[in-house]
Amino acid sequence: NAGVTQTPKFQVLKTGQSMTLQCAQDMNHNSMYWYRQDPGMGLRLIYYSASEGTTDKGEVPNGYNVSRLNKREFSLRLESAAPSQTSVYFCASSDGRNTDTQYFGPGTRLTVL
Amino acid sequence: GNSVTQMEGPVTLSEEAFLTINCTYTATGYPSLFWYVQYPGEGLQLLLKATKADDKGSNKGFEATYRKETTSFHLEKGSVQVSDSAVYFCALSPSGGSYIPTFGRGTSLIVHP
Numbered sequence: 001n002a003g004v005t006q007t008p009k010f011q012v013l014k015t016g017q018s019m020t021l022q023c024a025q026d027m028n029h030n031s032m033y034w035y036r037q038d039p040g041m042g043l044r045l046i047y048y049s050a051s052e053g054t055t056d057k058g059e060v061p062n063g064y065n066v067s068r069l070n071k072r073e074f075s076l077r078l079e080s081a082a083p084s085q086t087s088v089y090f091c092a093s094s095d096g097r098n099t100d101t102q103y104f105g106p107g108t109r110l111t112v113l
Numbered sequence: 114g115n116s117v118t119q120m121e122g123p124v125t126l127s128e129e130a131f132l133t134i135n136c137t138y139t140a141t142g143y144p145s146l147f148w149y150v151q152y153p154g155e156g157l158q159l160l161l162k163a164t165k166a167d168d169k170g171s172n173k174g175f176e177a178t179y180r181k182e183t184t185s186f187h188l189e190k191g192s193v194q195v196s197d198s199a200v201y202f203c204a205l206s207p208s209g210g211s212y213i214p215t216f217g218r219g220t221s222l223i224v225h226p
Contacts, residue, residue: 090157092156102159
C-alpha cells in the first residue's frame with residue numbers, strides 16, 4: 001500500500017517549457033487535489049476532482065490544467081512555465097466527505113528559471 | 114468564506130517545554146477540524162482531528178479540543194521533544210457543499226535539546 005505517489009520529485013524548467021506532474025493513489029479514494037506550497041503562504045488549492053470524471057478550479061488555477069485519468073490518477077500540467085510557478089506541488093486524496101482525512105504525496109519541487 | 118488563522122512562527126522551545134499553537138476559524142455550520150504535521154522534505158500527514166463540537170482529538174501526546182463557542186482548535190503538548198520539530202497546519206473541512214478543506218499558513222516549531 002504505497003498511499004499517494006508523485007513523480008518527479010524534482011524538476012528544473014526554463015521559462016516557456018511545459019511539463020506534467022503525475023499523481024496516483026491506491027486507496028480507492030473518490031477525491032483528489034493539487035496544491036502548491038510557497039513560503040509564508042501555506043497551502044493553496046490549484047484544482048481538485050471530487051470524483052472520477054469531474055474537475056474544478058481551486059484558489060489559484062491560472063497557468064495550470066488537470067486531467068483525472070481514472071479513479072487512481074490525477075495529473076497537473078503546466079503548458080508554458082513561468083518563474084512564478086516555482087513552488088513545491090503536493091497531490092492529495094480523500095474519500096471526499098467533510099470528516100475525511102486528506103492523504104498527501106511527498107511533493108514535487110519545481111524550479112522555473 | 115471559510116478561513117483558518119494560526120499563530121505565526123517560528124515557535125522555539127527547549128525540550129520538555131509545554132507547547133500551545135493557537136488556531137481559530139471562521140466557517141458556517143459545523144466544520145470538521147484537523148491538525149496536520151509536515152516534517153522537513155515530506156508531505157503533510159494527519160496529526161489529529163475532531164469532527165464535532167467538544168470533541169478532543171489526540172495523538173502522540175498532542176491534543177486539541179473543538180471549541181465552537183470560541184471557534185478555536187488550539188494544539189497542545191505537555192512535553193515536546195526534538196523530534197517534534199516540524200511545521201504544523203490547522204485546517205477545516207466545511208459541513209456543506211464541496212467539503213474542500215481550508216488550511217492555515219502553518220506554524221514552524223523548533224525544539225532545542
